[in-house]
Amino acid sequence: MQQYDLENIRGIVLLSHSGAGKTSLAEAALFTSGAITRLGRVEDGSTTSDYDPDEIKRQISLNLTILPCQWQKNKINLIDIPGYPDFVGEVKAAMRVSDGAVIVLCAASGVEVGSEQAWGFCEAADLPRLIFVNKMDRENADFYRTFDELKARFGSKCLPLQLPIGAQSSFQGVVDLVTMKGYIGEKEAEIPSSLQGQVDSFREKLVEAAAEIDDRLIEKYLDGKELTQQEISDGLRQATLSGKIVPVLVGSAVRNIGVGLFLDAVCNYLPSPKEGKVAVAGKAIEISQTEPLAALVFKTSADPYVGKLTYFRVYHGAIASNSQVWNATRSEGERIGQLFTLRGKNQEPVSEVKAGDIGAVAKLSLTGTGDTLSSRDKPLKIDAIKFPEPIFNQAVHPKTKADLDKLGAALSRLSEEDPTLRVSRNADTGETILSGLGETHLEAAAEKMVRKFGVSVKLDTPKVPYKETITVPAKAEYKHKKQTGGHGQYGHVLLKLEPLSRDSGTEFGGKIVGGAIPRNYIPAVEKGVNEALREGILARYPVVDIKTTVYDGSFHPVDSSEICFKIAGAGALKQGLSQGQPILLEPIMNIKVTVPEDFTGDIIGDLNTRRARVQGMNPEDGTNVIEAQVPLAEVLRYAIDLRSITQGRGSYTIAPSHYEEVPTNIAQKIIAQRQAEKS
Numbered sequence: 253m254q255q256y257d258l259e260n261i262r263g264i265v266l267l268s269h270s271g272a273g274k275t276s277l278a279e280a281a282l283f284t285s286g287a288i289t290r291l292g293r294v295e296d297g298s299t300t301s302d303y304d305p306d307e308i309k310r311q312i313s314l315n316l317t318i319l320p321c322q323w324q325k326n327k328i329n330l331i332d333i334p335g336y337p338d339f340v341g342e343v344k345a346a347m348r349v350s351d352g353a354v355i356v357l358c359a360a361s362g363v364e365v366g367s368e369q370a371w372g373f374c375e376a377a378d379l380p381r382l383i384f385v386n387k388m389d390r391e392n393a394d395f396y397r398t399f400d401e402l403k404a405r406f407g408s409k410c411l412p413l414q415l416p417i418g419a420q421s422s423f424q425g426v427v428d429l430v431t432m433k434g435y436i437g438e439k440e441a442e443i444p445s446s447l448q449g450q451v452d453s454f455r456e457k458l459v460e461a462a463a464e465i466d467d468r469l470i471e472k473y474l475d476g477k478e479l480t481q482q483e484i485s486d487g488l489r490q491a492t493l494s495g496k497i498v499p500v501l502v503g504s505a506v507r508n509i510g511v512g513l514f515l516d517a518v519c520n521y522l523p524s525p526k527e528g529k530v531a532v533a534g535k536a537i538e539i540s541q542t543e544p545l546a547a548l549v550f551k552t553s554a555d556p557y558v559g560k561l562t563y564f565r566v567y568h569g570a571i572a573s574n575s576q577v578w579n580a581t582r583s584e585g586e587r588i589g590q591l592f593t594l595r596g597k598n599q600e601p602v603s604e605v606k607a608g609d610i611g612a613v614a615k616l617s618l619t620g621t622g623d624t625l626s627s628r629d630k631p632l633k634i635d636a637i638k639f640p641e642p643i644f645n646q647a648v649h650p651k652t653k654a655d656l657d658k659l660g661a662a663l664s665r666l667s668e669e670d671p672t673l674r675v676s677r678n679a680d681t682g683e684t685i686l687s688g689l690g691e692t693h694l695e696a697a698a699e700k701m702v703r704k705f706g707v708s709v710k711l712d713t714p715k716v717p718y719k720e721t722i723t724v725p726a727k728a729e730y731k732h733k734k735q736t737g738g739h740g741q742y743g744h745v746l747l748k749l750e751p752l753s754r755d756s757g758t759e760f761g762g763k764i765v766g767g768a769i770p771r772n773y774i775p776a777v778e779k780g781v782n783e784a785l786r787e788g789i790l791a792r793y794p795v796v797d798i799k800t801t802v803y804d805g806s807f808h809p810v811d812s813s814e815i816c817f818k819i820a821g822a823g824a825l826k827q828g829l830s831q832g833q834p835i836l837l838e839p840i841m842n843i844k845v846t847v848p849e850d851f852t853g854d855i856i857g858d859l860n861t862r863r864a865r866v867q868g869m870n871p872e873d874g875t876n877v878i879e880a881q882v883p884l885a886e887v888l889r890y891a892i893d894l895r896s897i898t899q900g901r902g903s904y905t906i907a908p909s910h911y912e913e914v915p916t917n918i919a920q921k922i923i924a925q926r927q928a929e930k931s
Contacts, residue, residue, distance in 0.1 A: 255604070255609075256326070256608070256609065257541070258526035258539060258540075258541060258607065258608045259524045259526045260325060260327060260524065261326065261524055261525050261608040261609055262326055262329065262519060262522055262523075262524060263329045263349060263350045263351045263352070263525065263565070263608070264328060264329065264330055264350060264351070264352050264354055264518055264522060265333060265347050265352075265354075265379075266278060266330060266331065266332050266333065266353075266354050266356060267333065267335075267343070267347075267353055267355050267356070267366075267370035267373065267374070268335050268355060268356035268357065268366055268367065268370060269335055269357075269358075269361070269364035269366025269370075270334070270336045270337075270366055271335065271358070272335065272356045272357055272364070272366070272367070272387070273356055273358065273387055273505050273506070274313070274332055274333070274335060275294055275299050275301050275313055276294060276299070276505035276506050277354075277384060277386060277505040277511070277514070278299075278300070278301055278317075278319050278332045279292050279293075279299045279301070279505070280505040280506075280508045280511040281319075281321060281328075281330060282319055282321050282330075283511075284438070284508065284512050284515065285321035285323045285328075285515060286321075286322075287319075287320070287321040287595065288300060293506070294311055295311065297311075299596075300317075300319060300595060300598075301313065301317035301319055301332040301596050302317075302332075303317075303596050303597045305703060306696055306699050306700065306703070310696075312334065312335070312336055313332060313334040313336075313339075314334055314336075314339055314342075315334070315339075315342060315553070316331055316332065316333045316334075316342040316343075316346045317331070317332045317594075318594045318595065318596075318610055318612075319331070319595055319596065320594075320595055320610075321515075323518075323519055324515075324519045326519045328515065328518055329609070329610050331346040331349075333346045336692060337366070337895070338688070338689045338691070338692045338693035339689070339693060340640055340672075341640060341670060341671060341672035341689065342551075344637055344640070345550045345621070345637055346550075347373060347377050347379065348377075348548070348550055348637045349548065349550045349610065350379065351379075351524065351525055351527070351528040352381060352382075352518075352522030352523050353370070353373075353374050353379045353380070353382075354381065354383070354384055354514075354522075355370045355371060355374070355381055355382070355383045355384070356383075356384050357383060357384070357385050357386065357398060357402075358386060358393075359386065359388045359393035359395055359398050359419075359502075360387060360390040360393045360394075362398045363398070363401040363405050365899055365900040365901055366900070367405075368405065368901070369900075371405075378495070380492050380494075380495060380521075380522055380523055381498055382413075382492070382499050382500075382501060382517055382518070382521065382522065383498055383500045384501045384502070384503065384514055385398050385399070385502045385503075386503065386504065387505075387506070388419060388423040388503060388510075389420065389421070389423045389504040389506065389509075391420055393419050393423065394419060395415070395416045395502055399412060399500060406498070409496060410497075410498045411454075411457060411461055411497050411499060412429065412458070412499075412500045412502070413428070413430065413458070413499040413500060413501055413517060414426045414428055414500075414510065414513060415447060415450060415454060415502065416502045417434060417436065417447065423504060423507075423509070424437070424509070425437060425510075426503060426510045426513060427443050427447060428513060429451065429454055429455045429458050430481060430485055431481060432455065435513065437508075437509055438508070438509070438511075438512050458484070458488070459473065459484055461488070461496070462479065462483070462484045462485075462487030462488045462491065464487075464496075465487045465490045466486075466487055469483055469487055485520060488520075488521060489520060489521050492521045493521075493523055493527060499521055501513065501514055501517055524608070525567075525608030526539065530548075530568075530634055531634065531635040532546075532632060532633065532634055532635060533633070533635070534635065539567050539568070539607055540568050540607060541569065541570065541606050541607040541608070543607075544568060544569050544630040544632070545566070545568060545570065545571055545577060545625065545626050545627045546566075546567050546568035546569065546580075546624060546625075546626045546632040547564045547565060547566040547567065547568075547571055547577075547605075547624065547626070548564060548565055548567065548622075548624055549562055549563065549564045549619055549620065549621055549622065549623045549624075549625065550563055550564065550565060550621065551563035551621060552620060552621045554665055554666075554668075554669050554704050554705075559614055560614065560615055560616065561612055561613075561614050562612060562613050562616045562619055563594070563610065563611075564605075564610070564611060564625060565609070565610045565611075566606060566607045566608065566609055566610075566611070567607055567634065568607055568626075569606075569607060569627070570605065570606040570607065571588065571591065571605050571625065572603065572604040573589070573591045573601075573602070574588065574589060574590065575588045576628075577625045577626065577627070578625070578626050578627060578631055579618060579623055579625060580623075580625070580626045580631040580632060580633040581622070581623040581624050581636070582618055582619075582623065584618055585628070586616055586617065586618060586619055586625065588613055589614060589615060590614070591603070591604065591611050591612070591613050592611060592612045592613070592614075593605070593609075593610070593611055593612070594610075594611075621637070621668075622637050623636075639672050640689060641905065642673065642674050642687035642688050642689060643689065643890075643904060644688055644689060644690050644691065644694065644889075644891040645686070645714050645888070646685070646691075646713065646714065647681075647683040647684065647685060647712045647713070648683075648684045648685070648686045648709050648710075648711060649709060649710045649711075649712060650708070650709055650710075651708040651709060651710060652708065655707050655708050658706065659684070659707055659709070662701050662705035662707040663684070663686065666700065666701060666705075672689050672693070673686065673687065673688050673693075673697060674686075675687075678717060680717035680719075680793075680794060681714065681716075681717050683714055683715060685714055686711070689891070690895070691889075691891070691892055694711055713888050713889065714888065716838065716839065716885045716888070717793075717839060718793045718836055718838055718839075718914070718922065719788075719794050719795070719796045719797075719837040719838075719911055720789070720790050720793050720794070720795045720796070720834055720835070720836055720837065721751060721795060721796055721834065721837055722749060722795075722798060722829060722832025722833060723751055723832065723834075723835055724751065724832055724833050725748070725749060725751070726748075726749045726829075727746065727747070727748050727749070727828065727831075728746070728747050728749065728824045728825070728827035728828030729745070729746045729747075729824060730744075730745055730747075730820050730821075730823035730824035730827055731744040731745075732816050732817075732820040732823060739811055740808070740810075741811055741813070741816045741819075742807065742808035742812050743773075743805075743807070743812060743813075743816030743818075743820035743821075744769075744807065745805045745817065745820040745821050745824045746802070746805050747800055747801065747802055747803070747821070747824040747825060747828050748800070748803055748828075749798060749799070749800055749825070749831075749832050750798070750801075751797060751799075751832070752797045752798060753797065754797055754837075754910060754911060754912070755796075755797070755910055755911060756796075756797050757796060757797070758785055758795070758798055758799070759798075759799040760778045760781060760799075760801075761801045761802075762778075762801070762802050762803075763802070763803045764802065764804070764805070765803075765804075768804050768805050768806060768807075769802070769804075769805040769806070769817070770807060770812075772814075773807065773814060774802065776815070776816075776817040776818045777802050777817050777818070777821035778802075778821065779818050779821070780817065780819060780820065780821030780823075781800050781821045781822065781824075783822055784821070784822035784823075784825040784826055785825065788829060788834060789826060789830055789834060790919075790923055791836065791922060791923045791926035791927065792926065792930060793926075795829065796837070796911070797837075800825065800828075805817075805820070835913050836913070836914040836919040836922060836923070837911040837914065838883050838884065838885060838911065838912060838914045839909075839910075839911055840881050840883055840884070840909045840910050840911065841883070841884050841887060841906050841908060842879070842880075842881060842907050842908075843859075843864070843881070843887065843905070843906045844877055844878070844905045845859070845877070845878045845880070845902060845903075846875050846876070846877050846878075846903050846904065847875060847876055847878070847898050847902040848874070848875055848898070848901050848902075849871075849874070849876055851897065851898045851901065851902060852878065854897055854898075855878055855894075856878060858893070858897060859878070859882060862886035862887060863882065863883055863915075864880040864881065864882035864886070865881045866878060866879070866880045867879045867880055881909055883914075884908075887906065890904065
């Protein structure tokens with residue numbers, strides 16, 4: 253593929269609700285531009301972008317895919333991303349390296365939750381965008397109803413650039429309101445007379461919007477003079493780039509209708525990198541092919557054939573194959589091998605990748621997602637991508653001994669590949685925890701572990717790390733005494749137990765008077781106490797918030813030893829716990845739930861059923877942020893429940909707060925269940 257100047261490149265992310273047809277539109281664009289010779293189908297698993305076996309099985313996109321094509325002497329880097337909310341990390345990465353966006357809607361389903369989120373992402377990133385109303389051939393497809401929904405949700409800045417000829421089974425083409433030409437399929441045709449009234453009305457609004465961006469054009473328009481096609485097109489481009497209008501296109505990707513006009517619109521109305529900026533230390537600076545190298549790594553993937561594959565976008569200068577670069581994020585040198593441009597899974601070797609363009613390289617040793625590759629002489633560190641924090645946890649259990657041996661390495665490579673996955677170990681429960689953005693996200697990660705690393709795992713709801721403590725002071729005595737011929741065993745300990753304030757941990761002290769226990773045996777008593785604290789007497793959970801003091805005892809000059817006093821210390825603690833009115837403690841979490849106002853009552857009601865204490869509510873950008881404290885046991889699968897209650901419009905963050913006593917009725921169930929497990 254030839255090299256392009258900044259003004260001849262378009263980096264475009266395709267956004268939509270899951271199932272609106274992004275992948276089919278990208279496939280049709282590749283076919284129409286001649287990048288591929290056969291039109292693949294999602295249902296057949298034959299599309300260029302959804303090549304991953306998991307994507308073919310589920311028939312949804314799980315990963316971002318780079319799909320370059322050439323059109324009107326421009327190179328368009330289409331980025332197809334998942335529409336399913338569990339994979340929003342891929343969306344964030346793709347948007348970061350795009351100059352413009354296309355929001356794809358289904359003409360039958362209209363504006364859906366994912367469409368609203370896509371619009372919100374574009375607003376937050378200040379990305380110029382087009383809207384493509386897809387699936388006009390579908391049953392119940394209605395362009396005008398969808399357009400009314402667009403205006404109601406996003407305002408009057410949404411303006412049709414095209415109108416459909418027919419709908420559903422009779423859909424056959426589109427009318428271009430700029431050129432005032434009809435197209436049946438991709439061939440030019442007369443505008444149907446039945447559409448003339450709508451065509452004139454919508455064109456008038458389009459011309460007015462184009463004129464308003466330029467004083468010279470508005471003067472000409474108000475004087476009643478006709479604007480030329482070029483003037484309209486230039487005005488629309490300026491208005492789109494400034495965000496004053498969002499052009500609305502129409503077509504059917506599966507039937508390849510309107511796709512050529514879609515590619516025209518991408519080239520004509522969306523920005524090139526020359527008009528884009530890159531964030532460095534919080535400031536936006538221009539993209540340039542003449543400055544020293546600066547490239548942002550936005551994705552890392554484990555390829556079964558070439559190993560680790562690193563995706564990057566160049567913002568300054570150029571990066572060459574078989575060269576040395578400087579990793580400005582880690583302050584280390586990195587050896588670059590053969591560079592590629594990617595189209596789905598296909599890799600085409602290239603000698604260099606210039607600013608504005610996207611490339612990939614295999615087998616980098618230290619570079620990860622978010623790093624900047626630059627020149628050593630003039631290092632430039634591009635601001636890293638902000639990925640969402642994982643909120644849904646599952647415990648990972650290897651299925652066999654062989655899986656256990658490979659589990660750590662597989663999880664490490666998996667989290668390197670996907671920054672929205674986290675791996676941790678819960679010291680209290682002994683479980684390995686995999687955290688992500690939802691159930692489907694973690695299921696897909698488990699399938700990837702089998703396919704890429706040969707590790708089979710089972711995912712379970714994590715155990716809650718309950719703790720135990722006492723509520724009143726207690727004293728206890730334990731004498732360990734055995735006589736078995738020769739040396740016997742003797743250790744005698746008196747302990748005092750006192751409850752501490754919550755989240756204080758444990759303390760140990762010795763107040764032995766008159767050498768009742770020799771000083772050298774006190775550490776053995778402490779060791780026995782600490783080991784016994786690992787399992788309480790209610791449900792064998794760790795004991796916390798307790799101060800233990802050894803204040804008396806006795807010893808035998810021959811039969812006493814460290815092990816005897818260790819056993820005596822543990823025994824005395826167990827007795828003391830039973831006398832200290834023990835209770836069960838559970839972790840309490842701070843939770844912030846962000847929901848549209850319509851769902852606020854439902855969410856507060858649901859939180860109350862989860863034993864939550866709602867602490868406040870703040871309005872924020874048309875939503876409400878509900879702050880509460882809730883037991884961890886009640887929100888282990890909250891990501892799934894929140895999505896269900898709010899139809900996918902809610903989000904939340906969660907963080908540990910403190911431990912609190914479990915209500916008696918619930919504690920009894922936990923203790924009974926735990927005893928059944930242990931037995």
